[in-house]
Amino acid sequence: MEKTIVVSGGFDPVHIGHVRMFKEASQHGKVIIILNNDNWIKKFKREKPFMPEKERIEILEAFEDVSKVLLSHHKEGTEDISVSKDLRELKPDIFANGGDRKTGDVPLPGSEHEVCEELGIKMLFNMGRGGKVQSSSELIKNKNLNTN
Numbered sequence: 001m002e003k004t005i006v007v008s009g010g011f012d013p014v015h016i017g018h019v020r021m022f023k024e025a026s027q028h029g030k031v032i033i034i035l036n037n038d039n040w041i042k043k044f045k046r047e048k049p050f051m052p053e054k055e056r057i058e059i060l061e062a063f064e065d066v067s068k069v070l071l072s073h074h075k076e077g078t079e080d081i082s083v084s085k086d087l088r089e090l091k092p093d094i095f096a097n098g099g100d101r102k103t104g105d106v107p108l109p110g111s112e113h114e115v116c117e118e119l120g121i122k123m124l125f126n127m128g129r130g131g132k133v134q135s136s137s138e139l140i141k142n143k144n145l146n147t148n
Contacts, residue, residue, distance in 0.1 A: 003029030
């Protein structure tokens with residue numbers, strides 16, 4: 001039976017680092033993306049998503065390395081930055097983090113790390129050719145600088 005590997009993020013917008021992460025993740029199993037919804041983006045990134053969640057879902061579903069895209073459960077005004085609730089529901093074999101994440105980044109109470117340990121979900125870090133190669137926030141910032 002093929003393993004399931006979950007990756008999560010806002011992907012607002014998608015960039016080359018995300019593409020590399022999906023490609024590498026697919027070498028470990030069937031890739032399921034937990035897409036941080038618009039409520040999460042508004043709370044933790046910016047006032048308004050660069051791309052609405054429906055568009056991000058459609059784009060992510062088009063990648064051949066992605067099997068399924070699920071929207072996170074974050075409610076309006078959420079204080080929960082994690083996708084722990086989603087991991088509890090899915091119970092994947094693996095939870096992977098992108099090139100800007102390291103083992104020590106996530107051991108907060110209620111965090112993905114804690115849930116993965118509790119449920120026996122393997123965690124992989126630095127997925128996607130190592131290091132942070134691009135930033136969605138920087139892309140948006142640079143786009144705004146180039147607007148006349």
